[in-house]
Amino acid sequence: MDTERRQFFRNATATAVTTVVGAGVSLGLWPTGSDQNDGSDAAHAGSVDSSDGTIPLRPPGALAEDEFLARCIRCLRCVESCPNQAIVPLEVGSGNRGGGGSGGGQSVRDATPVIQARRQACMLCAGIEGDTLKCGQACPSGALQVIRKDRDSIKSNVMMGTAVIDEALCYSYNNWSCGACYRACPFGGEAMTLGLWERPTVHPEACIGCGLCERACIRYPQAIRVRTGGGGG
Amino acid sequence: MTRHQALHHGVQWMRHGLRLAVIVLMVGIAYLSLYGHYRSARAMDDLTDMTGVQGTALRAVDSLLGDVENPQPILDGFKGTVWSMRVFGFDVTDPLAGAEPIAASRAIHLPLVWSVSVPILMTVILGRVFCSWVCPAGLLFELCDKLRRLLRFAEIQPGEVKFSYRNKYVFLVVGLVIAFVLGVPFFSRIYPPAVTGRLIHALVFPPAPIAGSIVILLVIVFFEVAVSPRWWCRTMCPGGALYGVLGWKRVVRVRLEASRCTGCRDCEPVCPLGLYPVRDSAGIECDNCGRCLPSCPDDALLYSVGLPGRKARHHVKKTTENARHGSSSIAAILLFLVGLGAVLVPVRPAYAHHILGLPHYSYKDNYPQVPTLEYPATSGPYEILMTCYPGIPIPGEAANIAFYIKDKVADQPYDGPPVSVRVLQTATFGQNQEIVPATEISAFDNLYKLSAVFDTDGEYIVELSVQVEGRTEVIPFRMIAGDPSATPSILAAIGGGMIVFLVAVRAVKIKRERHRLHSVAHGDAHLEPSV
Numbered sequence: 001m002d003t004e005r006r007q008f009f010r011n012a013t014a015t016a017v018t019t020v021v022g023a024g025v026s027l028g029l030w031p032t033g034s035d036q037n038d039g040s041d042a043a044h045a046g047s048v049d050s051s052d053g054t055i056p057l058r059p060p061g062a063l064a065e066d067e068f069l070a071r072c073i074r075c076l077r078c079v080e081s082c083p084n085q086a087i088v089p090l091e092v093g094s095g096n097r098g099g100g101g102s103g104g105g106q107s108v109r110d111a112t113p114v115i116q117a118r119r120q121a122c123m124l125c126a127g128i129e130g131d132t133l134k135c136g137q138a139c140p141s142g143a144l145q146v147i148r149k150d151r152d153s154i155k156s157n158v159m160m161g162t163a164v165i166d167e168a169l170c171y172s173y174n175n176w177s178c179g180a181c182y183r184a185c186p187f188g189g190e191a192m193t194l195g196l197w198e199r200p201t202v203h204p205e206a207c208i209g210c211g212l213c214e215r216a217c218i219r220y221p222q223a224i225r226v227r228t229g230g231g232g233g
Numbered sequence: 234m235t236r237h238q239a240l241h242h243g244v245q246w247m248r249h250g251l252r253l254a255v256i257v258l259m260v261g262i263a264y265l266s267l268y269g270h271y272r273s274a275r276a277m278d279d280l281t282d283m284t285g286v287q288g289t290a291l292r293a294v295d296s297l298l299g300d301v302e303n304p305q306p307i308l309d310g311f312k313g314t315v316w317s318m319r320v321f322g323f324d325v326t327d328p329l330a331g332a333e334p335i336a337a338s339r340a341i342h343l344p345l346v347w348s349v350s351v352p353i354l355m356t357v358i359l360g361r362v363f364c365s366w367v368c369p370a371g372l373l374f375e376l377c378d379k380l381r382r383l384l385r386f387a388e389i390q391p392g393e394v395k396f397s398y399r400n401k402y403v404f405l406v407v408g409l410v411i412a413f414v415l416g417v418p419f420f421s422r423i424y425p426p427a428v429t430g431r432l433i434h435a436l437v438f439p440p441a442p443i444a445g446s447i448v449i450l451l452v453i454v455f456f457e458v459a460v461s462p463r464w465w466c467r468t469m470c471p472g473g474a475l476y477g478v479l480g481w482k483r484v485v486r487v488r489l490e491a492s493r494c495t496g497c498r499d500c501e502p503v504c505p506l507g508l509y510p511v512r513d514s515a516g517i518e519c520d521n522c523g524r525c526l527p528s529c530p531d532d533a534l535l536y537s538v539g540l541p542g543r544k545a546r547h548h549v550k551k552t553t554e555n556a557r558h559g560s561s562s563i564a565a566i567l568l569f570l571v572g573l574g575a576v577l578v579p580v581r582p583a584y585a586h587h588i589l590g591l592p593h594y595s596y597k598d599n600y601p602q603v604p605t606l607e608y609p610a611t612s613g614p615y616e617i618l619m620t621c622y623p624g625i626p627i628p629g630e631a632a633n634i635a636f637y638i639k640d641k642v643a644d645q646p647y648d649g650p651p652v653s654v655r656v657l658q659t660a661t662f663g664q665n666q667e668i669v670p671a672t673e674i675s676a677f678d679n680l681y682k683l684s685a686v687f688d689t690d691g692e693y694i695v696e697l698s699v700q701v702e703g704r705t706e707v708i709p710f711r712m713i714a715g716d717p718s719a720t721p722s723i724l725a726a727i728g729g730g731m732i733v734f735l736v737a738v739r740a741v742k743i744k745r746e747r748h749r750l751h752s753v754a755h756g757d758a759h760l761e762p763s764v
Contacts, residue, residue: 066416067338069337069416069417069418070334070337070338070339070412070416070417070418071334071337071338071340071342072334072418072421073316073317073326073330073333073334073418073421073427074316074418074421074422074427074431075313075314075316075317075330075427075430076313076314076430076431076434077312077313077317077319079434079438080262080263080266080269080312080313080434081266081269081309081312082270083269083270083273083274084270084273084274085270089431089435091445108415108417110422110445111421111422111431111445116605118605119605127273128273128305129303129305130305130309134309137309138309138312138313138319140313140317140319140324140326140330140344140345140348141317141326141330141334141342141345142334142342142344142345143334166639168639168645168646168679169637169678169679169680174678174679220620220622220635221607221618221620221635221637
């Protein structure tokens with residue numbers, strides 16, 4: 001009886017300790033080596049601490065990042081539902097899946113849905129049957145909210161990020177003329193306007209961060225990028 | 234074989250069939266989704282000349298759905314895996330998947346609660362049947378048992394370490410507490426059914442990552458084969474723990490008819506969970522798999538239906554004939570099927586038409602894509618971005634490398650003296666080999682471009698020398714060309730390592746035994762005599 005109880009406590013303690021350590025490491029409480037940013041490691045995609053780039057671009061209707069991470073059960077239903085295959089599961093450490101880095105603090109995002117606008121941007125389910133955005137409709141846990149598919153609802157509820165133009169790279173600001181981003185923008189004239197020589201200007205208050213402009217940019221590396229603020233939506 | 238045994242052998246085949254059906258359903262849903270992507274992209278012509286499994290599966294889906302006038306509701310009605318699934322437009326979610334976001338976000342999302350209610354109800358009635366009748370990872374772990382038998386056949390004795398069954402309840406509570414404290418789900422990432430689902434998804438959607446899922450499953454498989462039989466299901470699985478608690482007072486259970494039991498213990502080695510059915514079949518651990526039923530030579534074990542609290546034994550007394558056992562068991566199976574049917578009730582969501590703007594489609598693999606791979610670095614005030622076209626260079630073909638250096642503080646591109654770049658091939662042994670000597674590059678439209686040819690698959694270092702605040706900084710970018718390390722080689726390495734480990738363990742054991750026999754033969758008093 002007493003031995004059994006002692007055995008139980010020993011077992012329980014062992015499990016608890018293993019869990020806590022395992023969870024700690026996997027959730028990235030402790031740096032796992034690739035976190036240190038010395039010169040030799042600089043080539044690793046995740047070794048750069050860019051505070052604005054660490055939150056990946058989430059599908060439309062996502063809650064604020066912390067809340068999103070708490071709610072998302074990593075079931076990949078949104079990935080399956082995206083008609084444009086824009087949503088992909090984040091692969092931590094690859095540097096190839098939506099700006100996620102490796103190591104400390106990033107592995108909590110493993111297998112969460114992201115959009116790599118450069119690869120495939122969110123086209124807001126245009127031309128697809130249904131009156132809501134598919135990803136929010138597929139989400140079982142409310143990490144992605146259901147958003148009705150009309151201009152007003154999308155404009156007021158989707159806040160994935162904001163497009164930012166790098167004028168040093170943009171052709172239209174460097175003696176060429178392009179305008180590809182403007183033609184890709186679903187809210188052209190509101191979220192983005194063109195000036196002389198097709199120089200684009202982003203209007204952050206109307207930009208929802210779908211990434212179609214980043215996708216369309218003919219410059220490589222792209223001169224326009226969606227920056228996430230983690231505000232959600 | 235008695236009729237009872239024959240019937241319950243049949244039940245076992247049903248169980249295996251259902252499990253396989255669940256996997257087929259998951260694969261089918263994944264292909265249905267992929268098919269949906271092709272439909273959305275108006276790329277149906279591509280299906281005709283697509284080769285391999287992918288092509289066959291997608292064409293099979295097309296032959297099913299091609300004639301349906303509007304398949305969109307069907308495509309929307311099937312999503313996900315056993316972790317969280319939509320079947321016929323109806324959401325079903327694993328109770329653990331329901332509990333975790335509640336713990337992590339401290340908020341309740343009602344649709345999630347509805348979607349876990351059916352599995353919970355099913356568990357309350359049928360017990361922990363998810364584990365034995367549905368769980369795809371459970372099937373994998375049952376295969377581990379077969380592997381252990383194979384090992385024994387090969388005279389390699391796999392480990393038989395015993396862990397406490399109560400560990401899983403501790404694990405469940407600790408995991409939920411972790412989720413609560415950190416605000417991030419924990420089990421979602423390691424729970425084998427969820428991982429298996431993601432693996433199936435990744436295998437159907439090729440660019441998706443599979444390494445993480447495979448590692449988690451292989452660790453468990455390794456542990457089950459080498460260390461402790463059915464370690465995960467018996468002692469670790471948090472989902473099993475939750476199902477166990479929910480199904481503790483289950484209506485359908487395996488019951489012992491004490492008057493028939495001769496105490497032969499034939500049922501004991503059969504139980505996949507390592508229980509002694511005569512004693513434990515009414516307890517919290519039993520998952521109603523029914524493996525013990527046909528093993529009983531005296532038909533003393535049977536499925537029974539009874540409300541909780543009702544003394545099962547009295548119920549038994551009335552049904553002593555074989556036929557009655559049969560009917561009771563059939564009732565249990567029927568109840569199970571009804572439960573399953575309840576999950577599969579077709580609910581058709583309402584849909585309306587709405588078209589918005591012009592879509593921008595182009596998702597084919599061979600569509601000229603700009604690579605998304607970027608190699609960022611920082612140095613002083615500068616943010617340096619290296620890009621390469623193609624993203625992962627093809628050996629033997631020219632690849633265009635470009636550097637963009639930007640002063641983050643001044644928000645201006647770098648306009649110092651020309652930068653210098655050289656390319657090295659890394660060598661596992663010895664010196665790195667220089668394949669492009671240091672080359673000075675001037676800016677063209679604010680980019681520093683270099684064309685290089687990577688001769689072989691392998692790892693390379695692109696070294697950028699740039700003037701930062703008056704001194705020369707050398708920044709190495711590690712990149713790969715071609716496909717130096719494929720997944721099969723990793724799997725082979727893990728498998729090989731496992732075999733080596735087992736053989737080593739065996740060798741040590743044999744040597745120890747020999748040593749002990751040797752000592753005994755020499756009459757060492759302080760050693761225990763051998764049997």
